[in-house]
Amino acid sequence: xxxxxxxxxxxxxxxxxxxxxxxxxxxxxxxxxxxxxxxxxxxxxxxxxxxxxxxxxxxxxxxxxxxxxxxxxx
Amino acid sequence: xxxxxxxxxxxxxxxxxxxxxxxxxxxxxxxxxxxxxxxxxxxxxxxxxxxxxxxxxxxxxxxxxxxxxxxxxxxxxxxxxxxxxxxxxxxxxxxxxxxxxxxxxxxxxxxxxxxxxxxxxxxxxxxxxxxxxxxxxxxxxxxxxxxxxxxxxxxxxxxxxxxxxxxxxxxxxxxxxxxxxxxxxxxxxxxxxxxxxxxxxxxxxxxxxxxxxxxxxxxxxxxxxxxxxxxxxxxxxxxxxxxxxxxxxxxxxx
Ligand SMILES: Cc1ncc(C[n+]2csc(CCOP(=O)(O)OP(=O)(O)O)c2C)c(N)n1
Ligand code: SF4
Ligand code: SF4
Numbered sequence: 053x054x055x056x057x058x059x060x061x062x063x064x065x066x067x068x069x070x071x072x073x074x075x076x077x078x079x080x081x082x083x084x085x086x087x088x089x090x091x092x093x094x095x096x097x098x099x100x101x102x103x104x105x106x107x108x109x110x111x112x113x114x115x116x117x118x119x120x121x122x123x124x125x126x
Numbered sequence: 127x128x129x130x131x132x133x134x135x136x137x138x139x140x141x142x143x144x145x146x147x148x149x150x151x152x153x154x155x156x157x158x159x160x161x162x163x164x165x166x167x168x169x170x171x172x173x174x175x176x177x178x179x180x181x182x183x184x185x186x187x188x189x190x191x192x193x194x195x196x197x198x199x200x201x202x203x204x205x206x207x208x209x210x211x212x213x214x215x216x217x218x219x220x221x222x223x224x225x226x227x228x229x230x231x232x233x234x235x236x237x238x239x240x241x242x243x244x245x246x247x248x249x250x251x252x253x254x255x256x257x258x259x260x261x262x263x264x265x266x267x268x269x270x271x272x273x274x275x276x277x278x279x280x281x282x283x284x285x286x287x288x289x290x291x292x293x294x295x296x297x298x299x300x301x302x303x304x305x306x307x308x309x310x311x312x313x314x315x316x317x318x319x320x321x322x323x324x325x326x327x328x329x330x331x332x333x334x335x336x337x338x339x340x341x342x343x344x345x346x347x348x349x350x351x352x353x354x355x356x357x358x359x360x361x362x363x364x365x366x367x368x369x370x371x372x373x374x375x376x377x378x379x380x
Binding site for chain 1: 128129130133134135137138139140141142143147151152154155156157158159160161162165314315316317320321350356357358361
């Protein structure tokens with residue numbers, strides 16, 4: 053288990069389940085949920101929160117600006 | 127032990143939505159490159175501090191509603207006519223930052239004349255060119271930019287030059303015109319490419335500030351709905367098939 057350094061918050065109502073953030077995450081933190089949002093999309097969530105480094109890659113590629121990223125300053 | 131909620135605090139924020147983007151939910155399909163380009167354009171406008179002074183010209187195509195998403199002044203143009211409209215705006219209001227945002231059907235088919243002549247006149251504007259190889263909005267028809275062998279709804283077995291003509295490299299053509307100062311081709315499928323495209327947009331707007339002429343930022347893009355692929359597969363297809371023909375990088379930088 054990695055040392056927790058970062059975290060993301062996904063706007064699950066806005067997420068379209070495109071999976072681009074899942075691909076972009078170098079430490080494989082994100083997966084699509086089994087549940088769907090009001091629009092019927094499987095939204096993204098932190099499946100492995102302990103692995104997040106707060107690198108911002110997922111938020112950078114998200115077309116719908118659903119992801120906010122936090123990182124502990126060293 | 128450190129909990130997630132110890133990290134999710136305002137002082138640890140490293141990436142959030144720029145206020146230049148409105149809260150409207152974008153109408154684009156899941157994974158559409160348009161959303162990414164809108165976002166970085168809004169970030170650039172925020173970071174350069176030019177929100178009050180920027181006027182965008184929206185196209186006809188999927189990005190027709192761009193004015194709902196980026197909180198600046200906008201003008202809508204008839205299909206393909208954005209560079210002509212931008213010319214008028216910039217000449218009347220030279221202190222404004224003026225850009226067009228156009229798809230490949232808009233810029234490279236119906237608007238070819240406006241594009242070429244605006245660039246040839248060296249109009250002091252920025253042209254953002256979203257090249258997804260097809261007409262997205264109307265159902266994935268072949269565009270001048272559709273590459274050889276690429277299927278589209280009007281060439282379901284792929285484009286054949288004998289029947290359909292050859293794919294058009296607009297940026298290469300525009301780079302030969304003396305009026306253009308900066309012509310670059312970028313992409314937004316990875317975080318690194320998104321950051322590079324953002325830098326290209328900054329450079330394009332800086333050129334306009336320095337009155338250097340026309341800057342063109344082409345973004346090789348996906349249209350997963352039109353291509354009938356998942357967004358992830360569309361990105362892979364783009365890398366394997368579009369990039370060998372539409373090579374990324376600067377075509378002109380003066
Ligand atoms: C004068 C005129 N001709 C044709 C159309 C139909 N039309 C709407 S969008 C479009 C093509 C858009 O394709 P593109 O510019 O590549 O943008 P995308 O939707 O792929 O982002 C066409 C032909 C129109 N609206 N107006
Ligand atoms: S990239 Fe954005 S819209 Fe796509 S699945 Fe991730 S959070 Fe959702
Ligand atoms: S049709 Fe294509 S270009 Fe239009 S929003 Fe959907 S993915 Fe984007």
